[in-house]
Amino acid sequence: MSRLRTILVEELKVDEADITLESSYAEDLGADSIDIISLLMLLEEEFDCEIPDEEAVKLTTVSATIDYIRNRMLPQRGET
């Protein structure tokens, strides 16, 4: 969660106070389609693995992203 929060605050300039587990990127955090693509690219670089397009479209909230990171991206790297 903290790495995601760092990315949102530092790279995408989201207000830290606005980020909650239920936040939707488009509705609550004011992200447009470019912001969402940018977030995906930053996550791919941060966790050093690919996010297939069909999974990427489902990551519309903070909690969905955290679940994906925990269940799919970290195990790929052998971490927990």
Place this chain on the structure above:
Amino acid sequence: MKRRVILTGIGIISPIGLGLEEFWRSCLDAKTIVTQIPAHWYDYYDYTSSLWAPLPTIDYSAYGLRRIERMQMDDAQLVALSATKLALDNANLKSIPKDEKKNTYRLESVQPDRCGVYIGTGVGGLTSSFKCQGNHLFSSTKKLNSEIRSQLADDEQKLTLRTLDRLERIMRMPTRFNPFVVPMTMPNGSSGQASRKISLSSYITRFFAKFILEPFTSFEDRLREGLRMTTLILKIS
């Protein structure tokens, strides 16, 4: 009355120096960095020419460029923006932050609609275009490679596995087709990004070096023809 042009600032990103001071010192010292091409290039092709004069690895964050900008712009634009910043600093033109999210500035004492950007380029961000195309071209081959590997038993077929390793290496391409490949490739990407960065809203243009290949009797003819065929003027607001 003749109109005069005044040069107020110079910014240089070159293989022998980043910034005017370092570049000029290298010129006076007759510094050369011409060297052999990287060894791994021979994985792809039997080159007969083997020399190049590469840019050094540049820390773009030193020029105020963020991680996300480095992912969404080709080196052509990143170098252009770095040189722009150096030139503005050299000219003592102060940049005032305008939009923190977009990382843009405005120039103090400059009217945005009376100032434009003119950047010459060979072609633009062709590297990004090739990388993205490579991502598409090799995706099926990579999958096939993985399938073959998974079907081999480790001990028996080590030679084949090593061959497949080599195959894997020469298919090293970006893992994603970059959605920003169009603004990264287009020749006026550099002038577009520079106008955006310093919030100018007059004309931008870029000038192709295309005319070099065509036979002309005089330099003026060449210049006129080049301007007629390849100059594109866009209004950025």
